[in-house]
Amino acid sequence: MFGQYDIPIRIEQEGITVSVQKEGENVFYMRECLGESTEKILVAGSGKLLLNPVEPVNKPKALASHLLIEFEKTMQVEPKGTMNIFLTFPVEIAVFMPSNEEFEVIDAFTLARQKFTLYGDPINGVICKYWKSRIYTAEPSLNRIQEGIVGLTITNTTTGWVEVTKAVFNAYGMKIFYDDEKLSIKANMKLKVGGSAETECMNEPLVEGMTKSLEMYTVRKLSVTKKNFIMESGL
């Protein structure tokens, strides 16, 4: 499903229908996903269409700029220890229309469950997109239209055992890569003294040869100064 297409095009996959047809000089865009449908008339177009996985914080509303992944089971990390685990994350797909060497986001949709949560307290906390994930010790085989893989390296920099139940990532720092089989994010989590942690997504694929996805915030020309996240309200 991911990649660049020539217009006209009709894609039908796993209950998702994306159709882009030419009507005179205009382009008629239609999308259906989980009973939700969108129709748009695009006045101009380059004759191309790009479908890309994007940071999973845009649906049903772009309310959050962080993704909180709650682990199904609690993890204990030994003092000064490092663990490599795999988690899952929800996939959101955006439809881009290239125009004059720039990309315009015309739609976004997802098959994943959409839910929000609060990390921290209501005064100083942050609203996060919520996702619950199993912890895998090897790369899981997933449906890449619905779920992607987070390759997470957890480093305990403290001298005590640390219990970890969740990880919060800044969506503006997410670098999503994809190939024909999977979708991935590579991330680090440093556990620090005082029950805090720093998370950061890496700008590299899980395995060589994966294609880097277009980032929503660069397309929207948002200038981002902070791409990591400090978890200070509990692990």
Next chain:
Amino acid sequence: MMLDKVLYRSVTVFDLMVVAIILIIAIVITKALSLYLRRFLKEKVNRGHLEIFVKITSYSIFIVALLIILPLIGVKLSGLLVAGGIAGLAIGFASQSVIGNLISGLFLMIERPIAIGNVVNIDGTVGIVEDIRIISTTLRTFDGPFMRVPNQKIFTANITNYAQNVARRFEYVIGIRYSDDADKAIEIIKKLIEEHPLTLISPAPMVFVDSLGDNSVNIIARIWAPATEWFGVKTELLWKIKQALEKEGIEIPFPQHVVWFGDKKRAPRFEVPESGKNSSGETL
């Protein structure tokens, strides 16, 4: 020389030219500095605070320019100090409310109980803060009109800021019949809350039997939602809960009274003899 020509007192054309140049320089510096601050601090400071900071900077530049200009146009600052005492008294009385609003405005900027874009309730008036000026604050109420509120009133008023926190809790009281299964009703309500994408996982929603009322068993549902979305979620979810409960045969009862007729408390019955006369022989 034309420039040395005295216009009044010792003020020359040259002085007026200097005044004009200072004014132009002040305006240029203000514009340039405002532009620079807006660009430089755009990502670091929120919009409301940035606008206030820019305004304070602009006013400060103008005050400095004014202090430079006044001696050039024949107003002696030392003289102002002497006259200031008397004039200050008069002006003080005349502009009591203006000064009060100005001071309140400065304190509002320091304390920052509200910011531009916040949804607030100021003494019963609910609206979105459009602008915080040095004397007054502008609100846009939800039915459309703009409202100017003097800063002194805001400073002394009870303010509820609905947007200060990122999340907000709302509550329903749902009454069901005594004959209905409250556990089942709680399960249905919890499921609906969980299915709604904009209700928060944490803080977790609470659904429980709160009281045994006169006409119904009262279930309370406490739900958290993002502060920007809570009203939409609240209005949407209540009807869904009502429909889901009714679908499962759980009804929200009307107020009702049960009246019991006990046998022993029936009104005494009067026997009427067949002849239509009582024992004393009177016709009934």
